[in-house]
Amino acid sequence: MDGVSRETPEDWWEVEALYDLCFAPGRTALSSYRLRDGVAPIGALCLVWRDGGGVLGGAVRVWPVRVGGVAALLLGPVAVHPTRQGEGLGAFLIESVLERAAAEGHERVMLVGDAPYYSRFGFQALPGVEMPPPTNPERVLGVALTPGAWDGVAGAVTAARD
Template structure:
């Protein structure tokens, strides 16, 4: 692999195409996208992974959100090109984004995803945190970037302003 880097403005449409390929163009109708509207992503945590030839292998984007008065990161989408799946690129993206988020002083991250997959990165079901409907509550997962970061954090996830 050529390497991991912050997403640059010129990467935008290629990353969008990867997300469309991975999740279908209707992905923007998902409730998590309502939390992203009008909010800039956390640029230092939006990452791309390219091979030696410069071909995009994977990408992740991250947005700030709120749960009550608590700030959190909403991870996703995260995608690996279908021809590169099974090579550990998704795990590399997840580990790197979480490490960078902690280094930037963020306390907590959440995502909507599959608990068995994301559990290996420290994500657990958040019973008292609700994403906008119709999100399946069993898929709302959180990761404490600092010990106890989710203690007492409850309520609806809302857009950062």
């Protein structure tokens, strides 16, 4: 599935409009957004997908966080335009991010989401990893990009503002 590229500054407003379309109006009130405030996303891992006519079909962003002081990536939000849903575009964007993150030497990725959907990408529950409230602990998931990367990693998830 061609059409994926890094998000550019020129894409920003269009990506924000896609997120507004796909998520509830109060999306920025979610606890995960507190981890993004004042922190730049990891540009090399923020991706957009456009069709052959240049129309935005999907986007994903990735942010640096710390879990108990250990570096991790926070994947999300991931959005696919309603007219493109069901085509595998969301899965393609997630797989693209995971491949690029591994190639860049990142060890662990986490997100807040539905285990039945994200388990196909290797995400599993992260017991002992505490997202800011209110977050359902059962929705806190992670995938190790290197074997054992989540072993012994626990504690509060905080913004990576170094």
